[in-house]
Amino acid sequence: MRVTGFDCDVLVIGGGIVGLSTAYALTQAAPGTRVTVLEKEDGPARHQTGRNSGVIHSGIYYRPDSLKARYAVRGAAEMVAFCAEQGIPHEVTGKLIVATERTELPRLHALVQRGRENGIPVRELGPAQIAEYEPEVRGLAAIHVGTTGVCDYPAVAARLGELSGAEIRYGTEVVRISRRPETGVAVLTSTGAVLRARALVNCAGLHCDRVARLAGDDPGVRIVPFRGEYYDLARPGLVKGLVYPVPDPAFPFLGVHLTRGVGGGVHVGPNAVPAAAREGYDWRTVRPAELASTLTWPGSWRIAGRHWRYGAGEIHRSLSRRAFTEAVRRLLPAVEESDLHPAPSGVRAQAVLRDGTLVDDFLIREAPRTIHVLNAPSPAATASLPIGREVARRALGVLGVTRV
Template identity: 55%
Template sequence: MNGRERVVVVGGGLVGLATGLALQEQGRDVVVVEKEDGWAGHQSGHNSGVIHSGLYYRPGSLKARFATEAARTLPRLCAQWGVAARRTGKMVVATQPEELPRLRALLERGRANGIPVREIAAAEAREREPHVRCVGALVVDSAGVCDFVGLAQALAGRLAAGGAELRPGERVDRLQVGGRRVRVTTSRDVIVADHVVNCSGLHSDRLLGPEDRHAVRIIPFRGEYWTLRCPELVRGLIYPVPDPQLPFLGVHLTRGWDGRVHVGPNAVLALAQEGYRWRDVRADDVARTVGYPGLWRLARRHLRYGAQEVWRSVVPGAFLRTVRTLVPDVLAADLERSPAGVRAQAVLRDGTPSDDFVIRGGPHVTHVVNAPSPAATACLQIGRHVAEKVVSGS
């Protein structure tokens, strides 16, 4: 040991790696422990690859502030690091006249967040996306796409070059605070640290203290994707008008950094914390999820929506009809199933899904409890924010 403070970061997704880099830049000795054999194995590597603009989020929230900044800065930083990324802009389209008031409310929210957003008529929307069907749209020029797995690898490379200890393939089982140190028990070792940052995503609530575990639970929602076999139907990013009462944006079509067009996701309750398929079932995860009162309160509020999502999951024709509300030229033969993702959504005991990043700090342990989308976009901003909390002990 060289006398510098030692910080263990639990989780090797984008948020964990970015937090480790921010702590390293502050002069701390950093250890990153990741249970998978590589980086970005879950949320960071199983998403639509979109650089979010900050359009949807509550003004003043961490999501709004961090995503807005990241949309401005991330493409340039990726270019410096050799990571594929580009600014493409995106459209949010209203397909029915009754959606126009929500579209305009979204326009005002975007302006409140300082985002370059404007409303366009249907004719201009079709000039941008010839195959789209809509009655009006918003254009957000700051949105884009990124190779987030490549970004994770770049972050890990910078950490290693700076002397960080990277420990993939090692699971963290327990944290014990004693005096001024934290004992981190892993599947291989016991690490003694001055501070621990919990960025373990789908498993982050398991490392919380008893009181916090009682108040919040990570509920896993699987988002299923398809790939469009005729990518010429989509030039950029096409999104529906979201329901502001839901934490999901709805099925959208996105041309990724590699030129492939991804379609999705839907949102269904996963039957395992890492339940990427219907057949992925873990009895202990199911018991933990269904035994949480917040899940049932959430389900009662959104029963109809949840049933529709399950129907779209098991009936491909129902999913296709949803896609064709945006791009009618898509046919059943044009869709090919792709790997799914699982969103780690924090739900409070009263059934309210957290609508912002949740970061709970203390003298020796900081927990990043809720970091779903747009956390990949905003990972560097989250990392700096967490590092500041470690410094202040808050």
């Protein structure tokens, strides 16, 4: 493929919320920029964006100097405003983070301090005050985070795509990339079309490392997929808002939590179990090449060696609804096994370094004519508007547009 003329200025791979937010930011910052989005599915937000609990995160969990902290705090306020302006279902509910064991109290107090460092209003609660917010929830202590909410992220993603004015091609997978740093990028798609662009943005989520390698770049990370399994609560009246456990700081996962969504139902979950495919939404889905990609990455084995006890517990709760119910009862004693009805699962695209380190922050890297978004799991949906602006700023720099 030779890069001669240009079909667009910026070609975005991935029609999730980050890719569509980037397209929106590009056309907002530089009107007249020609943007094309390629998405292999037949609609937007079919994977991470559309398969999560729909929470607008406050930013309380993240290091004050991290991209996650800055973008989540800013993004939460922007997401609420965007949903209100566009008429997208949303609600600012607040949430409780509840300690159920004494060993969790120091971590809970650390979250209070972190929240204050990030400029997030938090209120410390005792057992009686917990009951004021959530009568059925039990705990030794909790904090209330007032800026947390819920929204319809697939609707947000679709609206961003519409507002961007970009050409969005669904059912179009990228199969080959040819790059000429002095001229541009050409992409061959599964439909046989060749598209030429001055700059390429990789927002491929679960496949972002693979797309980076197609472009000739070493991402330095491997996406290791973790499935999160959810249940719907048959008695949603047991939960009024959002209830979370105190997270283990050794992991990027927040633990099994209770989320009342915009439709009034309550999601319970997720856990975090290894998936045998990038889009492995159940135990039956196995893609040998993708599984081999995970198993041949040294970091995968180092994770297993360090955290096998944690992983074994997650797998046990995946295979046993009784065990999952017991985990939920730590927060919600009234729940019964019969209250939990299986709901669609999600898969987290977790970037892992060769040494087994789980990449904790958002990871955006640049290459000639190319911007790669290599780690954007939760709270990426919350932070999608500022992330999109940052990626757009870098892409416009490739085009020689220095002011965003």
